[in-house]
Amino acid sequence: MSLIFRLAGAGNRLGPIGCQFMRHDKSGLISFVRPVTLKAQAAQPPKEEGHDERNMRLKRPQSPHLTIYAPQLTSMLSISHRFTGMALSAYVIALGIGAIVLPESIPDYIEKLECLEIGEVGISIIKFFLAFPLSYHFWNGIRHLLWDTGRFLTIKEVYITGYIMLTLAIATAIGLTMLCVPPEEEQREE
Amino acid sequence: MSILRKLLRALVVSIHIFLSYYHYFSHLHKKTYFQQRRFFSVTEFKYAQKQEDKGTKEDKDTKKKDEKKKVPRMKTFKIYRFDPETGNKKPKMQSYTIDINDCRPMILDALMKIKTEQDSTLSFRKSCREGICGSCGVNVDGINRLACLHKIRPRGTTKIYPLPHMYVIKDLIVDMNKFLAQHSRIKPYPIPKQEHCVKAEGEEQFLQSIKDREKMDGLVECILCACCSTSCPEYWWHGHTKAPNDFLGPAALLNAYRWIVDTRDGATQERLNDLKNYYNVYRCHQINNCTSVCPKRLEPGRAIAQLRLHLARFKKKPKPDMEGKVPADPYKACPKDECE
Structure with a gap:
């Protein structure tokens, strides 16, 4: 990103070719540069999820029990x-x-x-x-x-x-x- | 005279040369002498010779054994496989055949051999490989075992499943969150009496007689491998229900009893009150699968029976032999210069 900015800033210095490269409306790299605003947000508390719900959401199978356990x-x-x-x-x-x-x-x-x-x-x-x-x-x-x-x-x-x-x-x-x-x-x- | 002088000179020089080399020669001489005198008697010498012969024989024997060992003995393992990342999310049994003559004796060794040589995607938990960490609990031929402590059965196929009635994360790895949460609910740490909490933590230590400490033998050895809890049918049916109304399982209850027996603990009544409900303890029907399966040979069934006697007030915690505290001395064992 910084490279793009630097190229954009150095556009005049790079001469006519560089200017074209950066400032071309449709295919130029400048079209990738867009303003972004960062905003602070309150941290969201983690969802309280039961043991069963969590495992069911993750679609984990239950290991076999009665069918495989040796009779003693x-x-x-x-x-x-x-x-x-x-x-x-x-x-x-x-x-x-x-x-x-x-x-x-x-x-x-x-x-x-x-x-x-x-x-x-x-x-x-x-x-x-x-x-x-x-x-x-x-x-x-x-x-x-x-x-x-x-x-x-x-x-x-x-x-x-x-x-x-x-x-x-x-x-x-x-x-x-x-x-x-x-x-x-x-x-x-x- | 001149001849005599010459002779004398020659003598002196030769003596000088002799003396200069004497040390070296004498040393050599001594060494050989020592070597000859290794044995002080004939019988001793013969005994030594016999030993040497035996040694060579043993070498031959081991060589023979090695030759025998080179004959492969194939053994098939059927292992439960479940991969959460593939589209087909159905668990299956996969069989692997390995040569157990080229493998160390335990189930864990076989699992590691399979993982290194045949299928690196096979996943299982392991750490200490000597039965003290409790992470390699699996179900081998229908009975829960620590893979590192259970020997490979030489004949037939061996089936390896994850611990029963647990959610499978991958292959032989199960979700232990619930089990460990239950353990934390019994408060597995000392809660001192109020009057004892005067000084800051670490300043003083509790006294306990050796006799009182011995009461906890057979309880403190628990490594939380979950073999007992997952072998318990009651834990299968009631262990996974929501928090206050679940059966805690033999492992957690054994640990609960461990803290009730401990003379240094001051919150016995509170601990018992926490367990006084319909599910936590009383869902145990004394099937005793836990006692029969425990890899550390502990008796969770006995601990639960004792816990019930305490809950029903048939038994009370006896008065400790020693009470009170002494100032802690963390530098007791190290020399003073190093401490400062």
Whole structure:
């Protein structure tokens, strides 16, 4: 820019050619020179933008999480605790509403189930699936209560208590499936 | 007489010459003698010879190993790629095959090898390469690791993702702003009691017994690599919600507990009050992914459990062994002349 100014100033000294070069209306360099006024402006405070908004504006993708994270005992026991809790509440709600809504009482349905002749194995599988959420949620709940006292929280202890809880839960569930009220007692009650 | 004189002269000259060279010769003589007397006994000499033989054998062994090493062992890495500058803004998995016999043992070494030899556009964070800076946290085969501390698995393909559920800036680099903001929200600095703030900063130092200091072992080692927070499903779902109603994540909570345990800190109750809400602490469901993943083998899960006990007033901060302050002496260790 300063070069242009200097050339413009030296136009007379450069002789006729220089003058032409600088002062030509259309193609001359002088046409690039234009007045500019500088004005002071108050600094604008930076926009307050949330973490999510900013990243979404920049169109950054979210890194994969649930789909790539390796299943470990810690997370698997936790999620199954939640699932068994959901199953338990579903059982309670379903059986409770069923008892109100259904035309016949629930023991009748149980008798009908027995009449279906699925065999001992089939019935015990159904019984296991009813019993397991209860036993699992019970024993894992005790594990969580122990954790709440601030104990058994090193990773080794977490794994040991996890395996103990799993064996206890499965054993209890099997015990509950084996359990049956002997028919003699029923008769006595009647 | 003349013959005798001549003989005498010859003798004197020869003695003179001998004496003049004596020092030099004697030195040589001594040196050879010393060399011969290197071993004081025969057994010692034999032992030394054996050692020498062993040395040559070892050389041969290493040479053999080197020859073995020259056989390339190829290993494939599948790496998450995202480039914000290309038009197609979809992340993809790109595979690279390198010879791990020609590479140092850690994942970070493999990443650097790929970057130097194959693809210079591959980007990742790194600094200290020895697990103290905490910048190279990535997800290797589904588990968060520090790339510099995790060895390359020799078989199969290894998948490398950025830390889970974070916004990706480029390739393996994620936006840590939220994570660090959460850390700053727990006030990670000592807040002294009001009555202690008498003199200017740096004039006095707080006393702490060794026993009290040991209570903070397993808490102060945190390097903020974000491996624990990003391994936590609760942090995935609740960590990114707006400021006061977000789960702070295991790293920030571990540090919060660190300042509650510290006997020099005077703002324990204020710190606890800040955490008393529905989200900050209580979204933790003790999944314990944080404890299992921590590259420094810390226990954020335990710290959070302790924090809850403090919040519920089942536990109280015990009285410190030592209280008060002593005048600071910054020039204690240096000699007086240098200080002035």
